[in-house]
Amino acid sequence: CHDVNGLDREILRKISEHPCYDKNAQHKFGRIHLAVAPKCNIQCNYCDRKFDCVNESRPGVTSEVLNPQEALEKTRQVLKDHPFIKVVAVAGPGDPLANDETFETLELIKNEFPNVTLCLSTNGLALPEKMDELLRVGVSTLTVTLNAIDPEIQAQIVDHISYKGKSYTGVEAAEILIANQLEGIEKAVEAGMVLKVNTVLIPEINKDHIIEVAKKIREMGVFIMNVMPLICQAKFVDMEPPTNEVRKELQDSCEPYVQQMRHCRQCRSDAYGLIGKDLSQMSEERRNVIKM
Ligand code: SF4
Numbered sequence: 001c002h003d004v005n006g007l008d009r010e011i012l013r014k015i016s017e018h019p020c021y022d023k024n025a026q027h028k029f030g031r032i033h034l035a036v037a038p039k040c041n042i043q044c045n046y047c048d049r050k051f052d053c054v055n056e057s058r059p060g061v062t063s064e065v066l067n068p069q070e071a072l073e074k075t076r077q078v079l080k081d082h083p084f085i086k087v088v089a090v091a092g093p094g095d096p097l098a099n100d101e102t103f104e105t106l107e108l109i110k111n112e113f114p115n116v117t118l119c120l121s122t123n124g125l126a127l128p129e130k131m132d133e134l135l136r137v138g139v140s141t142l143t144v145t146l147n148a149i150d151p152e153i154q155a156q157i158v159d160h161i162s163y164k165g166k167s168y169t170g171v172e173a174a175e176i177l178i179a180n181q182l183e184g185i186e187k188a189v190e191a192g193m194v195l196k197v198n199t200v201l202i203p204e205i206n207k208d209h210i211i212e213v214a215k216k217i218r219e220m221g222v223f224i225m226n227v228m229p230l231i232c233q234a235k236f237v238d239m240e241p242p243t244n245e246v247r248k249e250l251q252d253s254c255e256p257y258v259q260q261m262r263h264c265r266q267c268r269s270d271a272y273g274l275i276g277k278d279l280s281q282m283s284e285e286r287r288n289v290i291k292m
């Protein structure tokens with residue numbers, strides 16, 4: 001039963017209930033992030049690892065890491081109190097694919113809540129090798145952070161990667177990372193997942209290149225792109241973040257190629273509730289008022 005753009009009805013339902021994939025869903029449906037993934041397999045120059053993965057989050061206090069059983073218990077409680085939450089995701093605090101606990105957690109959730117949408121965000125380095133596991137546990141919406149498709153540009157953004165027991169730097173690291181990100185995206189689309197690409201806009205490095213990323217991901221069948229503003233910290237602490245105008249202009253120029261997400265709030269890796277109205281940050285008393 002294929003429908004719009006070749007997506008089947010079940011996937012269309014999931015998109016229409018995902019607050020990040022459909023802007024009309026953001027006020028009606030929520031998501032819960034389970035912070036079960038502390039380790040990371042790369043080092044981005046804009047990340048100082050004191051905070052949640054900046055590829056999906058804004059810096060704050062690092063989310064408290066849960067083990068899979070604790071994550072299941074939290075999910076039980078939150079879904080019982082807030083049935084408008086339809087998406088369960090792992091987004092950090094490190095890279096979800098660099099932590100076995102991610103898969104253990106998602107499997108527990110799938111067995112107990114077969115109707116929720118399972119979602120994950122990653123830097124993509126381990127995506128090709130983890131694809132079978134992602135499909136086994138039933139992830140259907142996937143975000144990959146893709147900041148450049150040109151290794152010379154990517155080499156200015158990532159300091160080093162750790163891949164199959166070896167550490168790589170410079171253009172060599174960038175080449176491996178980009179190849180795996182693109183191979184992973186291709187495999188995920190082929191397998192029927194709905195893809196979001198996050199791209200961090202770093203004015204001094206990739207501003208004029210992002211349009212090439214948009215063209216490439218259109219070809220690959222990515223559903224939506226989220227151009228996120230650089231948060232200046234770590235090695236990039238002295239850089240200027242993009243203005244809202246520059247980001248909007250860039251989103252407008254990418255829109256003809258791939259739908260743009262413009263309502264991202266760079267949530268914490270333990271956020272839950274509606275986007276921008278995180279219950280994880282609220283007092284117990286206020287949470288009870290919002291139960292619905
Ligand atoms: Fe930090 Fe995320 Fe980059 Fe890892 S992938 S270094 S956690 S921003």
Ligand code: SF4
Binds near residue numbers: 031263266267
């Ligand atoms: Fe959605 Fe952005 Fe929050 Fe991720 S960080 S859950 S894409 S609003």
